[in-house]
Amino acid sequence: MMGLSVLGAVTVSAVALVRLARTNPKRRRILGLPQQATHHRPLAAVTMVCAPGLLLLGMEGGPAFTVWLSALTLLGWGVASLGR
Amino acid sequence: MVTLTRAQMKRLTAVHGWSGTILGLLLYAVIVTGTVVVLGDEIGAWSAGGIRTDQPIVPGIDTRVRPIIEAAPAEHRTDITVFANARGELLVFPHADIQHPDSGEPEPYGTLFRLDPVTGGTLSRHEGFVFREPAWHEASALQDFLVDLHVQLHVPPPWGLILTGVLGLLMVAMGVTGLLMHRHLVRDLFVPVRPGRRLVSARDRHVLAGSWALLFAFVLGFTGAYFSFAGTVVFPLLTEVAFGGDEVAAAEALFEPPVVTDARPAPLAGLDRVVADAAARAGSPVDTLSIERYGRADARIRTFHRPPPDGMDFVRTVYDGVSGGFLELRPVIGNQPSGGALLMGLMWPLHTGSFAGAPSKSIWVGLGSMMAFVVVSGMRLWLRRRDAQPLWQGFGRAVTIVGYGLPVAMLTAAHACFLAGAVDADAFRWTPAGFAVGVIPGVLPGLLHRDEDGARRLYRGLLGAGVVLLPPCRMVTGGIGWGTALYDGQGTVLSIDLALLVLGAALIGWAMRPETMPRPRSVAAE
Amino acid sequence: MRRLMTTTHRRIAAAVNARPAAIRWILAGPGAITAALLFTTAMPLWFPAGAAGVNHIAYPLVLAPLAWAAAFIHACLVENLVRGLAFSALVHGVCGALIVIALSGSLRW
DSSP states (O other): OHHHHHHHHHHHHHHHHHHHHHHOHHHHHHHTOOOOSSOOOTHHHHHHHHHHHHHHHHHTOHHHHHHHHHHHHHHHHHHHHSOO | OOOOOHHHHHHHHHHHHHHHHHHHHHHHHHHHHHHHHTTHHHHHHHHTTOOSOSOOSSTTOHHHHHHHHHHSOGGGOSEEEEEEOTTOOEEEEEEEEEEOTTTOSEEEEEEEEEEOTTTOOEEEEEEEOGGGOHHHHOSOHHHHHHHHHHHHTTOOTTHHHHHHHHHHHHHHHHHHHHHHHOTTTTTTTTOOOOOSSSHHHHHHHHHHHHHHHHHHHHHHHHHHHHHHHIIIIIHHHHHHHHHTTOHHHHHHHHHSOOOOOOOSBOOOOOHHHHHHHHHHHHTSOEEEEEEESTTBTTOEEEEEEOOOTTOSSOEEEEEETTTOOEEEEEOSSSSSOOHHHHHHHHHHHHHHOTTSHHHHHHHHHHHHHHHHHHHHHHHHHHHHTTTTSHHHHHHHHHHHHHHHHHHHHHHHHHHHHHHHHHTTOOHHHHHHHHHHHHHHHHHHHHHHOSSHHHHHHHHHHHHHHHHHHHHHHHHHTTOOOHHHHHHTTOHHHHHHHHHHHHHHHHHHHHHHSOOOSOOOSOOOOO | OHHHHHHHHHHHHHHHHHSHHHHHHHIIIIIHHHHHHHHHHHHHHHSOOTTTTOHHHHHHHHHHHHHHHHHHHHHHHOSOHHHHHHHHHHHHHHHHHHHHHHHTTSOOO
16 A cells, blocks of 8 residues: 555655746746746645655655655656756 | 855865865765665576575475484584575575684684575585675675675775775765755755756756755765774774673674573474464565574574565564574564664665665665766866866866766676676676776776767767667576566566666667757856 | 963964864864764763663664764864864863773773
């Protein structure tokens, strides 16, 4: 069962990471994208990144949490350096 | 974020940059080999000609092991270890610890029996200080070589371990200094790499990868330093103050289950029931089994298991050697659970990623590649700032040569291992020799090609060819084919072959791709 | 007496501040290594062993690399070199004394 829940948690967190990247003002400026009208408030997305990990830690324990954390380390780097 | 004074910032920059420059290439070597040996067991099974069975230590083992113990000389029956090699063959080793003439330390001496796990027939037997002879107890010279390269860079003990330990500490120090130097780490986590060969691009690349890698750079460096120093330096020091310098007494107090001595003769309990019960309790099969004080009333049977699906630490059980009754689950240190045991138990899974099977191992390979990228991009950034000076240009070439040459030499070692196996030569001698020979194709492109880009493309092509040729080389030299692998359910052999073909094709593709990065028009300061 | 101490302190401070680079090299290089080794070696003498009786060994065994990292980073960052040196000397002195007493056999846990 661990596999599925970790996969789910990583997916939710990764989606949030992509959202964080897309709404990051400095990133948009460097990529030459128009700045968003609304003020940049990342709290909801940050919560969406972290919450699945904490849930995993509580429900599945250390190994699942460690897989999630390490996977996000790689995915975060990938999202930040690749996607627009 | 921490605010630093100008002087502090200057010092940290100097420490981060200079220690990275001086030790960066060695650190890169340890990281690259470490990334590969995350898959050490898989490489072992793949290169040893395919495994015969996944788990040789299962019920049914009693009839294989008992006759060997009973035939062994009485003095070797105090300690019997049963384990498996990378080919899944069963190894039975009745032994005693006797003083080795060279080291002056007690080392296991006895006769090692290598058994076919399916038929139980004896494949080989060797008498001596078995663990000094890798060819006797290991099936894969390639795995042995790569692990040794990672653990001690082939420098004799204990100096190799101390060297890699220093590199682990360096990784920790680089992480901490990098964190302190980068004032907007969290804010800049999503700042993309500005394209091109400008200084700012080099900086972006290093900072972005370094920021994301920070936590695991710390974890991997710290746990690596622990493994290097714990046995060589720290434990001997601790036993001086806590056990009057008696390492044997210390090891007994900390790692051995307490036993009331009872030398009366008594038969050994049935191993099959113990093995089945231990596997059920641990949630994973028996990896190693040891019998202590065989034939006595105070005999003990201990089993050692890889982490179960929901755990990180190895599992250790103890059974009564006469009744076969379960006695206890033991932590890595001490007789009951403790904070210290929990901490020590985390070191191995966190260093190797070996706790959740293929997913965690694949992620750890990714993390290792990421660390290697951070080291190389850091050195490139340092060099980019100094690329007008000939001495630093030379060092830049050295970074390219080591960066690509090391994997080239590791590949020739792998080829040499297969070729030696095909002609019945000693693979444990020829694999390191293959690495040494590989230094030539590893270094030459970087030395001969005047153009740095050309050299890199040549290297990529060379690496790609070497990687693509590994699976056919393995099969031609007697390794199992894909049909057999599929039929026998040997997924590891097939997956590694396929992964190598994809990786090699990608490298060749990369080598053929024309350079797209625009060259900087000027070297103006940015 | 007090005046003598002040004078000694001033002299040491002057000597340290006269060659800051050399002092920092010593603090961050050999100083950090010996401080970490002495601190780790002395740890079993004061760290609680816990119910399992192993924590006084396991913790220093695992934390030794961190002890070095802390000493090293401290030596890199500390602005007041005299204070940094004094702190390092204190760690060396206290841990060294504990170890000497333990090895001479008058301290047993």
